[in-house]
Amino acid sequence: MLRFLFFIAILISIESISAKTTNFKIAPLGQLIKVEANQEHGFNFPFFLYIPVTNTKKQNLLIVPNNTGSSITDLEEQNSITQRQALVEASLAVKTSSVLLIPGFPRPNIEPPIYTHSLSRSTLLVKDGPLKRIDLQLIKMSEAARILLKKKYKISLRQKFFLSGFSASAMFVNRFAFIHPTLVAGVAVGAPGGWPLAPLKKFKNKLLPYPVGISDLDEITNENIDLPNLKQVPFFFYIGDKDENDSVIFRDSYTKENEDLVFSTFGKKPVERWSIAEKLYQDAGLNAKFKLYKDLGHETGANTRTDVIEFFNATKVE
Template structure:
């Protein structure tokens, strides 16, 4: 009871800015240590059912449990904790308090950190019992401790600036991924479809997408390959200069803040995921499958031009960037082309690798989103003028067919397949669920293979879904 009162009083003083957290911690543990020393006989009797080693006045509790770096963790304590009266808890790392919600139901403890924990670091949970005895549990934190291939695993990997990414990402390892003969990641940039300064909102939408509501989730489930989706922001504040979901010019030119070079951050995430999978017995190829639609389709188009050495095959809704410096005398600056790619990306265009990437790009015959006008978030006045010079119309179907012709004229017809789904506007047709599986399965090897894609956007026949070789 005395510790409960102390916790209550200290919490009130901290909230009133009359006491710092570190000062409160020092006073609290000094008082607790004194209490435990004066009642050591009682503490020993309370702990008599288990033999504990004592360190710094704490009974050390052994457990096989561990912490997840971002998600709630469950820790199984010895049976005697079922009936134990507990006044409070704390989570500590390197002798510093870590904000976390900790609850105890019988002998099952739930720990939810308010922020991300450090992968591989050891934390200590301290338990203050009502009889003034104190317990400590050392727990190691993991992004992913192990993979159970008998079931699906969904893990959120926290931001890791030391490894090159300032935002988290989701990794899904489907059931039987170890048995699939296709050993690649499927990567889809997140596309929230809305602006918000709350990154957790974009994280929830990304999780929903990669676990089944997106094309990458579908491919992951059906082909039994791991899927990765980053959690890039799409802020409300100054949204026109921060359209990360399309990999816009303004985004690529940022020099300060967490959003600098999100293209390189995605590569860092891919490397991290590949290392994590390899450490758990699943080796995957360096080159990835990529998919996206609308904003994320633009991201994929642009990323593939910038970094073709990382991409095996693309299945994307929309096409916006040409692998050329100019067409018909029109200089194509990023994001229309590669005239200033060295300035934008710090590297030359890799023509050899780009020609190895199989690309299926699609639109709907009722889609009116392929505009050739200046926009606040993506195209400037010069871009709009160039697009009009190239297409000479605002008819989206004529624009699409012109794009296909220009790609063929540039010499990339062998690795591109343009397709129009009939009977759909700006959306992903159910027929694409057939075609994306067939396309990736047939373009997993050395040859670039075009498929006989469905025309009817509404086509769906589960009996005709391709069966991957396992």
């Protein structure tokens, strides 16, 4: 399927729908639409919608944050990568009866780094400019998608949406769900950079600042953490037992103080920390399933994909 989708990407035909959208026809699977940035409606970057061919007029919305893997300054290149990611994720949308939304957030090459694709601390602390509160911009994108799909395609979306991500984008969806739990129907979090966000403000008398934990998340977002609604959100966390990808050691993700805190409190290796993270979520009363896949590195596989699909299909969406 993956090779097939990349082949389609090469053969893609483009026609202009309006000044704000571009339609990429991908028959017989569906179509990919690029929605341009609209500052008046609250989002400063474009996003892509993949609409599967279906007779169902009521569908889920599946949001997969974009992840380039490195900083990119050329926005056209950024959009091209995001478009290809949308095509790769199209099968997940089809198999979960969902319309897919992928935002085109840039990952700027600046110092100090702003790791937008992981919803890092520095990202949430942006006070002004195009990158201010991209989590809120993503919500505005979902609202714009809802209006467009209803008006142009006669498709109604369920109120809450799915979130899915791997690596940096897994960090994004994990963190986004903690900030906006009332919007989220379910979250699939694949190999989230070596450490899921701890659902605690303090552990063994140690404060856990964001993104290690949530001790100061309410201060960063100017909103109280909604733990009762967060407990209603199903999470599926997964990682390979040979995964050694660890964002904790990189300064675009965590400070040196964060690294020392994670290493001394939870362990020095991602897999070593996995069972500890699972217990933290269980003790906090969250609806979270953790799974460790044998002989899998920092990658997805047929088993992980199948389990993510089954997780979403088993999740009730309001």
